[in-house]
Amino acid sequence: MKKFLLLALLFKISTGFAQTQTDDYFKLTRSGFNEKNAYATTAFVEQYFRVPGNTGFNASIHYVEDILKKAGFIEQKADEFEAPLTYRIEKRPMKRNTWEPVDASVTIVGETQALIAFKTNRNMIPINCPSTPADGVTAEVVFVGKGTAQDLEGKDLKGKIVFADASAGRLLAVATKAGAIGVMGYSMPKYTQPEKHQTSIQFGNMPANSSVWSLLLSYSVKEKLKAACLKGKVELKVNIQTKIYQAEELTLVANVKGNVNPNERFVYSAHVQEPGANDNASGVGTLAEMARLTATLVKSGKMKPQRTLTFLWGDEIVSTGRYITDDKERAKGIMWGMSLDMVGEDTQKTGGSFLIEKMPDPSAIWTRGNDKHTEWGAGDVKEKDLFPHYYNDFIFDICKAQGKFAKWTVNYNPFEGGSDHTPFLQNKIPGLLMWHFTDVFYHTDNDRIDKVSATTMKNVGVSALTAGFTLVTANENTATQTVAQVKADALVRLQTEFELSKKAIAEGKAAADEQHILQVWGKWYTDALATIGNMAVKPQTTKVGSAIKVATLEVEKQTQAYISELK
Template identity: 65%
Template sequence: MKRLFLIACLFSVYTVQAQNTREQFFKLTRAGFNEKNTLNTTAFVEKYFRLPGNTGFNASIRQVESILKAAGFVEQKNAETESPLTYRVEKRPMKRNTWEPVNAVIRIEGERDPLMQFSTNRNMLAINSASTPAGGVSAEVVFMGKDAKIADIDVKGKILFAETSSGRLFTMAMNAGALGVMGYSMPSYTKPEIHQTSVQFSSISNPQNKGFAINLSYGAKEKLKAALSKGVVKMNVVTEAKSYNAEELTIVANIQGYINPNERFVYSAHVQEPGANDNATGVATLAEMARLSAVLYKSGKIRPQRTLTFLWGDEISSTGRYISEDKDRAKGILWGMSLDMVGENTSKTGGTFLLEKMPDPSAIWTR
């Protein structure tokens, strides 16, 4: 009985100590985490439509690098063990050109105001769309209903419009001689009838770099359908985009563990995609986490037993490579956390929390 009592006492002491340590770390991080830094970084990253290799993606990586350097991380020359705080920028040749949107405007002929424009909705131009000639193209818009077949519609030299994804529409329309397409495909959980100017970004397969795909908002789709109900509609479409050879950048920072440095916790945030929520917030939050961790480490307030790794790059592929390219390193990865769409206030955004996951055991979402 005495032995059991002693074990119980020791367990109680250990539990209290663990709780005290946890609370101590919470106080340190809550006091030191600078929300203004995070908001400023989010604003910087959000300025760009980010895809691997393009101007905005690279600028975002370099912005993170500047934050790391200011916090005391030093650039790694050969090995992570060179310094307690290291970072490296990995460069890889891309198999395909990167893509970068510049501008887009669509206007129903005879109307003064644009139906949509890039300056207020960057998602309207589907990824991999080509540029139109200067001044754009003007053509008749042809609507394809739900049960219609493109073989029964003359789309040559015209713009095909349908209530389906622009990516699905594009290939068959281009094969039939269309100049481009306009698609509408907003899931119901995005509440498009309420958020009538919202558009989800999408991409098309366009190896020939010809033609364009426009993603319509609910409001634009309804206006276009109303115009078509009155007769023939012609539209002027201006698109401008760049496609060029580039390198893919990934940035990895480490705080070395002092007892088990080969074991690590990996935090990651994907840089690509155009939004503030998805995922400038994750990039910025992870940058502030790394900055604060470095500050606490240098001040002697934390001394992690295992290595802390912070990674920014292309979604899925960058973390996949981190695991697959070094088998010994992979063995030491104990835990991972993805900073993705951090801190959204759904009362303001109107968003719905949507879970897409494999059967358990799988990822865990925190809110």
């Protein structure tokens, strides 16, 4: 009965505790976020194969620039705080040439219909692939199985096309040395269900300045070509047209100036490169609408940011990392970072669900119970890598509130890395990822606008913007309410881990190891509570500090009680 009452109390605290600021911001963002705008931007961006410096990447940057200008952002001339709303496009010479695909087709000699063509499979051309002569090339294709040494033994590849039921990249060096003119390969992970989605190709790349071209094949094309090769000699007509040229790399940065502590800021980041609609045209479109709405609310006086909100569009990880490290003084004021990546999924078509990828907490080390890593893959997180902070639970609780309101499914996954949240974490700045997985069309040329949901983009945008608004205007009440929320979340987590550890001990696991897990979780949460001390724009340390102290003692007491019971 006591346990039941505790759970009921925790549920009431975690779900019914009102956040005045957050509730007010939810009303503004829910009524103001125009999902049609976000969808239109996504549709524009996704039509291009985007690589830094190329036509599609730059067109996307300028499309968002136009949105910002219409919203009231002024191009920065000297200082990012010279006006309440400013933007700039940073231009940098690229160390290597940019690249973009133009067209491609492969036809079996003797057949009239192309085996595969760029207009239906634009990921067939790997990034950095050179062109064939303008009229294409015709050559015999040699099937080499899985491309092992045994498969290649005795094969005459000079002047021919190497075809493998394996990654094309694996065979480039061998093919080049053997005098082949090109390589064709196939490699798709199981979670993309290639035997079901037989036309999918995941985009890839190859070394720049290669003398040998390569192409990537879908499951259906690979099977058809393999069957033809096993029957006898096959010749292919291959035509590949790409552009390789010098260019500048563009990064778009917009700022909404904080009125009290402008050098303290919340930074949103959405990467432009990659050719997909969900990945990551949806992030670009959602963030553009978030910036537009923010400008509208600021100009109307409905939103008065006390810290700065920064919106960034650029090259994944590179642009965000550079933004943090290029200006050490600016970096000192970055209090939170958020990556919007693959945020527009129509999950009925793509699978998976919306996820918040947490900063490294103990679930990244001991992944059990409802904690699950995605097929993207777990990172190698050690205890020294843990990042205790209120940000994990704060963002998750806001997303859960939106989920309840909009009947939107919200989940989370332990830290894995690989997107724009990682540069924040590497520089000791709290950073989270909003995304979706598993997506059966991840990185494939079937990641098109028909797989995007405007409603999902609105749910993500509303949650992300409400969180940012709350944090850049946080006051003493916001901080004390967050203490109560994080404490409630901590107690629920501790009970969950306690039950899992009891079961593990019953199944033969060492009690000392299970006690250690509880101890680490307890410390993670007490350390997270301590970070709430600087949440408020104008900290009133007595009230907030007292709340943190009381909550910390409660979490420590419960942790020790569970550890003792595990003995």
